[in-house]
Amino acid sequence: MIFSFSATPDFDFMTHFAHHLGVAMENNLLRIPEKLGEGYIRKLTFGPDFKVTLHRYTLREDLVIKRNSSGMGNELITIFFYSNEDSLEISFNNDQQVRFSEREDAAIQVTSNDLSSAIRFPAGHSVHYVVIAIKPVYLKALLGLTKQNATLKTITTSGSSFLYFESMTAETKILLKHMAAVNTQDDLSHFYMQIKVQELIYLLFRQLVLRESTAAHYSINSADAERLLHIRNEILYDLSVPPVLSELAQVAAMSETKLKQLFKQTFGDTIYNYYQRARMEEAAFLLKQGKRSVAEVGYELGFSNLSHFSRLFEKCHGLTPKRFSAQAK
Template identity: 65%
Template sequence: MVFSFSATPDFDFITQFARHIQATLHAGVLEMPEQLGQGYIRKLAFGPDFKITLHHYLLREELVINRKASELGNELITVFFYNNEQPLGIAYDDNSQVLFSRHDDSEAAIQVTSNDLSSTIRFPAHQYIHYVVVAIKPARLKELLAVSNPNSVLQTITGSGNSFLFFERMAAETSLLLQKITAVDMTDNLSSFYVQNKVQELLYLVFHKLSLRESAAHQPINSADADRLLHIRKAILRELSVPPVLRELAQRAAMSETKLKQLFKQTFGATIYTYYQQARMAEAAFLLKHGRHSVAQVGYELGFSNLSHFSRLFEKHYGQNPKKFSAS
C-alpha cells in the first residue's frame, strides 16, 4: 500500500489517510480496518501550530509513505520518533532505500526535518509499527524553547526558510517517554493535558541534545544530499572492521570531501570517523552482551589487531574494560 502527500503546514495526515483506506475517524482515532490489519493512528492537537500523531499498528501488507516536499520553505518542523524493534526503510529518493536495522537504528531513530525535504518510509508487513510524529511551527517551538542564546542548530530550526535534517539517537529515557504517551488512557478528562506535558518533555530531550552540538555555520541541505548521506552512513556501518576512507566516501556521494565532512557532521552530530568509532564500540558492546563472543573474538572481528588498544578504547566509551562489561 502506498500513500503519498505534500507536507504543507495545514495537511492533516490522519484525515487524508482515513480517506485513502476508506475508513472512518472517531474522536481523532483511526482504527485500522480488519482487512488491512490491526491497531490505530491517533492525533492530538495542542492548538493550530502544535500536534502529535501516534502510529501503533500491524498491517497485512507493506506500507510505503511518500512525503513530498512543500514548496513553502521552513513553515513546519517535523520530529519523527522511530521506536521499532524491526528494521524499517527510509530514503530521500524514490529510487533507493536504506534500512535502519538492529545495530544502527537507535543511533538515528529521531529525525528533525523541515517540511521542504521529500522522504519515503517503508514499514514492513506483519510486524508491529510504533512511531510518533510531532509537528510544530517554528514560532511555537521558539516560544517553548525560550533560549536566550541558541546555538546555530536551534537558530536554523526555529528560523525562517531554512532546509535542515538532523538525526539523534534514541536514548532509554526518550523510549520510556514514548511508551508512557502511547499507554495513556484517553478516556481520562485530563489525558490531553498529560500528553501535552509529556510531548513537551520529549521535545526537551531532543532539543537539549541538539543545543549541545557545536555551533557552526549551517550548510543548506536538499533531498538528494540527504539521501546520499544515508547511503554513506550505511556504507560506514556495513563494515565496521575497516576504517572509512574519506576520499572513497566522497566519490561515492558525488560530493567534495569538504562538503561531505560538513554535511555529515551537521546531520549526525559527529565527524565521520567519530561516528564510525561510536558505532564500532556499540557493536562491540552488543556482541559482548548478546553474542557470546570472547573479548579477543570481538576485538578481531571489529578489526583490532592490538587487543590492548581495543580494551582502552572500549573503556573510554563505556567506563569498563570489555572483560568486566561482558561479565556485568
C-alpha cells in the same frame, strides 16, 4: 500500499489517511480496518501550530508513506521518533531505499517540510512511532532559549532547509512506552500527553543543544539527504574497516569538504568519530549476546591491539569489555 501527500503546513495527515483507507475517524482516533491489519493512529492537537500523531499498528502488507516537498521552505518542522527494534527503510530522492534505523541507532529524525522522503513500514511487524509537527516560531517560543547554537537557530528560523538525526536515549524510549500506555478515557489524559510531548522535545533538544555552536549551517536538499544516508550505510556496512574519506566523497559525488561538513551537521559528529561510536555500540551488542569472547569481538571489529579496544570501549561505556561482558551474563 502507498500513501503520498504534500507536506504543506495546514495538511492534516489523519483526515487524508482515513480517506485513503476508506474508514471514518472518531474522536481523533483512526482504527486500522481488520482487512488491512490491526492497531490505530491517534491525533493530538495542542493548537494550530503544534500537533502530534501516535502510530501503533501491524499491517498485512507493506506501507510506504511518501512525503512530497511543500515547495514552501521551512514553515513546519517534523520530528519523527521511531521506537521499536525493527529496521525501517527510507529514501529522500526516489532512489533505492536505505536503512533508517539500525538497532535503534539514529532513530530520531528532525526535518524541514521542504524535503521529500519515503519510508517503508514492513508487513507483519509491530510499528510504533510518534510524529510531532510544530511551526518554527511556536517551537522557538516553547524552548525559550536566549542563546542558540547553529543547529537550534536553523530549526527555529522560517525558510531553513535541514535534516538532523539523533540516537534515541534510554530515557526517551521509556517516555515513549509510558505515552503508549496512557488511558485516553481519563479526562486529564490530553493535558498529561501535552506535558509528555513537551518532555520528548526537551530530551531531544537537550542533545541538539550540545552540537557545535560555531559551525555555519549548510542548506540541504533531498538529493544530498539521500547521499548522506548511503554514506552512513557505507560506514556501517563493515565496522572492521575504517572509512576512507576520499572514497566516500567519490560515492557521494561530493567534494571531501562538503561531505565532511554535511555529515557532521546531519549526524552530529565527524565521519571517523561516528564510525568509532558505531564500533563500540556493535561491540556492546556482541558482548551482550555472550557468544564471543572479548578478544573475538575486538578482532572481529578490526582491532589488532586489544588494549586499544579496551580503552576505547571503557571510554564509551564506562566499563572495560571484560567487566561489561561479565555483567551482561
